[in-house]
Amino acid sequence: MTERLKIKVLLIDNHPLVLDGLKAVLETFDHIEVAGTAGLAQTGLDIARQIQPQVVLMDINMPKLSGIDAIELFRSELPQTRVVMLSMHDSREYISSSVMRGAAGYVLKDVSTEEIVAAIETVADGGTYFSSGVFDALMRERAEEGSDPLTPREHDTLGLIVAGRSNREIAEVLGISAATAETHRKNLKKKLGIATTAGLIRYALDHGIASKIDANSHLPTSG
Numbered sequence: 001m002t003e004r005l006k007i008k009v010l011l012i013d014n015h016p017l018v019l020d021g022l023k024a025v026l027e028t029f030d031h032i033e034v035a036g037t038a039g040l041a042q043t044g045l046d047i048a049r050q051i052q053p054q055v056v057l058m059d060i061n062m063p064k065l066s067g068i069d070a071i072e073l074f075r076s077e078l079p080q081t082r083v084v085m086l087s088m089h090d091s092r093e094y095i096s097s098s099v100m101r102g103a104a105g106y107v108l109k110d111v112s113t114e115e116i117v118a119a120i121e122t123v124a125d126g127g128t129y130f131s132s133g134v135f136d137a138l139m140r141e142r143a144e145e146g147s148d149p150l151t152p153r154e155h156d157t158l159g160l161i162v163a164g165r166s167n168r169e170i171a172e173v174l175g176i177s178a179a180t181a182e183t184h185r186k187n188l189k190k191k192l193g194i195a196t197t198a199g200l201i202r203y204a205l206d207h208g209i210a211s212k213i214d215a216n217s218h219l220p221t222s223g
Contacts, residue, residue, distance in 0.1 A: 006033040007124045010053040012044035012070075013086070014062045018109075022057070022086075025113050032120060041070035048078055054124045057116075060087045060094060068094070071101035082123040086116070095134055096206050105129035106205075127164020128201060149191065157184040161197060162204045 009032055013019045016039070023034045035051045038044035041058065042065050048056065056074060060067040067085060074083050084105035085098045095106050104123040107116060111131050119129040150158065153174075160170045170181040185197075194200055 006031055007055060007120055008033050008035045008051065008053045009120060010035060010044060010048055010051065010056045011037045012039075012041055012056060012058040012062070012067070014039045014059065018059075022116075026117070026120075029117055032117065041065040041067055041073075045070065045073055045077065048074065048081060052078065053081055055120050056081055056083045057086045057120070058083060060085055060089060060098070068097050068101055071098065071103050075102040084119050084123055084129065090133060092206065095130075096202065099202050099205055106134050107131045108133040122164060125164075128162060129164070130162060130205065134205070150188075154184065154188055154191075157181065158188055158200060158204050161185065161188075162201050 009026065011019055011022055011026075011034060013022070019037050019039065023037055026032050026034050035053055036044075036047045038047055039062075041062050044056065044058065058067045058070065067087075071083050071085075074081055082104040083102065084107060085094075085103050086107050086109060087094065088109045090108055098106050105119050105128055107119045107129065108131050111133060115131055119131070122129040156174060157170060160173060165173070167178045167181040167185065170176075170184075171178045174181065176184075185200075188200060189195060192200070192203055194203060
């Protein structure tokens with residue numbers, strides 16, 4: 001079996017206990033390297049320029065420069081670095097703002113260590129990751145707001161798109177062909193008047209739409 005390359009991670013949080021605890025936990029995973037930590041977003045950006053991390057886990061509410069405002073700086077100066085927001089806030093405003101600024105994921109601080117690791121792995125591989133708690137919060141906010149224009153299958157497809165799945169992977173999960181998965185993706189864009197995959201992700205988060213399928217779970221592996 002080929003040994004998995006280490007994922008270089010930078011942690012940014014202005015609470016020392018959170019920072020130290022998260023660092024200690026993540027360092028127990030052989031394939032994750034906590035290459036740096038910072039208590040301020042600007043300091044984190046300075047460190048990131050030097051160490052070139054693959055993934056940045058960053059809090060939102062920090063002094064001087066907020067995590068949300070810092071996303072654009074990371075995306076501009078370090079386009080290969082993926083940013084995941086790690087926050088205690090589950091409001092639509094925070095989540096949607098993070099996505100629009102370019103975050104690759106949004107994870108609530110009360111999730112398990114395994115889910116944080118899954119988020120790191122997913123975004124490092126080029127996908128997007130939003131914890132189940134994020135969808136739950138958005139769906140609560142939308143519970144009394146109008147009807148849903150999407151079918152159950154479109155919900156499933158959109159949930160898997162948000163999780164960063166390719167057409168082939170969506171097809172495998174849903175038991176359909178890759179061509180049909182591509183058709184579902186095109187139909188979603190046409191129905192919603194959205195031209196890009198990023199736009200679909202923003203729509204899903206803004207409207208609290210999630211697949212009934214666990215979109216963040218690993219795909220079945222062949223025996």
